[in-house]
Amino acid sequence: MTAISRALASDIDVRAEVRIDTMARKDRKWYLTDTFSRHYGPFDQVIVTAPPAQARDLFTNSGLMNLASALDGAVPAVQPCWAVAVHFESAPGAEFEGMRPHNGVLSWLANNSSKPGREDHGQWWVLHATSQWSAEHVETHADQVIDVMLDAFREITGFDSMPDETVPHRWLYARSDGDDHPGCLWFPAEGIGLAGDWLSGGRVEGAFDSASELVRTMNQ
Ligand SMILES: Cc1cc2nc3c(=O)[nH]c(=O)nc-3n(C[C@H](O)[C@H](O)[C@H](O)COP(=O)(O)OP(=O)(O)OC[C@H]3O[C@@H](n4cnc5c(N)ncnc54)[C@H](O)[C@@H]3O)c2cc1C
Numbered sequence: 099m100t101a102i103s104r105a106l107a108s109d110i111d112v113r114a115e116v117r118i119d120t121m122a123r124k125d126r127k128w129y130l131t132d133t134f135s136r137h138y139g140p141f142d143q144v145i146v147t148a149p150p151a152q153a154r155d156l157f158t159n160s161g162l163m164n165l166a167s168a169l170d171g172a173v174p175a176v177q178p179c180w181a182v183a184v185h186f187e188s189a190p191g192a193e194f195e196g197m198r199p200h201n202g203v204l205s206w207l208a209n210n211s212s213k214p215g216r217e218d219h220g221q222w223w224v225l226h227a228t229s230q231w232s233a234e235h236v237e238t239h240a241d242q243v244i245d246v247m248l249d250a251f252r253e254i255t256g257f258d259s260m261p262d263e264t265v266p267h268r269w270l271y272a273r274s275d276g277d278d279h280p281g282c283l284w285f286p287a288e289g290i291g292l293a294g295d296w297l298s299g300g301r302v303e304g305a306f307d308s309a310s311e312l313v314r315t316m317n318q
Pocket of ligand 1: 116117118119147148149152153156179181226269271272273293294295296300301302303304305
């Protein structure tokens with residue numbers, strides 16, 4: 099999933115593992131401070147591509163209350179997603195490579211090993227839980243989540259072997275159920291823009307379209 103953004107970013111200065119905590123404006127320039135009190139800037143403009151809850155925290159910490167409240171409607175619309183990757187030594191023999199089962203627990207299952215260029219030994223399957231189930235189990239221990247999601251997988255495929263590897267991941271800000279998709283948000287007086295999939299219908303294409311739309315808007 100990161101191959102496209104890594105390629106696009108190959109000739110720009112990207113600082114990873116940096117969480118911006120506050121932003122402050124002086125003489126029409128922005129200065130950013132991270133959670134280790136390291137400073138960045140000055141910058142003419144700032145583009146925030148964090149999910150709305152994290153963007154709102156950043157604006158609140160920075161005393162930018164009008165920007166923070168502009169995100170109040172978007173924050174609750176973003177739902178979590180429990181995802182589990184499971185590896186089977188012998189292929190489950192499912193008659194499909196991907197499925198949207200909507201069986202109350204799982205919203206998506208995919209045979210990752212069927213994707214082009216994979217030469218996996220055995221088969222990797224990716225299971226996503228529904229937004230509702232994920233929200234109800236957001237604090238449930240990962241081991242228990244794996245058990246329930248695997249049971250649901252077995253029920254659908256009839257395959258009851260145990261996987262030899264499981265990789266759970268809880269995405270707190272996974273999917274936006276909101277139906278308001280302005281494309282991007284641009285606050286010209288402050289010189290702050292927001293882009294992200296949640297502003298443009300979700301998924302990677304949404305993130306790309308949102309960023310393109312923001313750049314167009316900023317250049318007008
Ligand atoms: C389990 C799962 C599977 C998916 N599978 C697919 C798929 O197969 N195909 C597809 O098209 N889409 C898929 N998606 C959706 C896709 O991942 C998203 O649409 C895409 O990542 C959104 O990109 P984004 O740049 O808007 O936000 P994100 O990728 O969420 O990036 C936001 C970034 O902001 C960072 N951040 C937050 N706060 C701060 C801060 N204060 N300072 C600095 N950085 C901060 C976060 O750490 C994060 O890296 C999947 C999503 C999930 C959860």
